[in-house]
Amino acid sequence: MRIVIFASGSGSNAELLFRWAAETHDFSVQAVFCNRAEAGVLSRCSNWGIPSVVFDKNQMEQGGLQEQLMEFKPDLIVLAGFLWKFPSPLLEAMQGKVINLHPALLPNYGGKGMYGMHVHRAVCASTDTHSGITIHWVNPAYDEGTFLLQCSCPIPASRNPEELAHAIQGLEHYWLPRAVAFLAKAGLE
């Protein structure tokens, strides 16, 4: 199974997908598409020899990305810390084969503006006892598609957002490569 990753930030999850692919050959990472020229994920791509494509909002909104994306012949797109809404025309071109990683238990703490530390601060300010991660199929609405996997952890007693972020990152790093490998083995393509 050929995957293309969309990412906006540091890319720690993308890198774990690179490593899993190199060690197991369960799937291959064809490219990373990134909307921020200064994002850390781009140096991780150079280190691993993974092609990267940097794009801006105009290219994404005016359909300029589709041709470039399809050249990589992806079977699955993985949004790993991609902070813009995924465009509907690309979703249609991929026949819905797009998954997103979210650092909370959707449907709570999702939607526009709910990413990274914003999520963890909101969770720690609540009376919730648990947080977690959601990996879901992308549909045209923000953070609303069918769940592929959800898994939870207790919120640290300190209710410190950084501590929670650390626990959530551990869940993401464990489960994201396994979820993608599961789809590959299930013969998604």
Ligand code: GAR
């Ligand atoms: C991850 O925690 C991911 O769940 C989150 O961005 C982080 C990216 O980390 N995504 C969202 O908040 C999407 N709404 P990384 O760049 O180190 O992989």
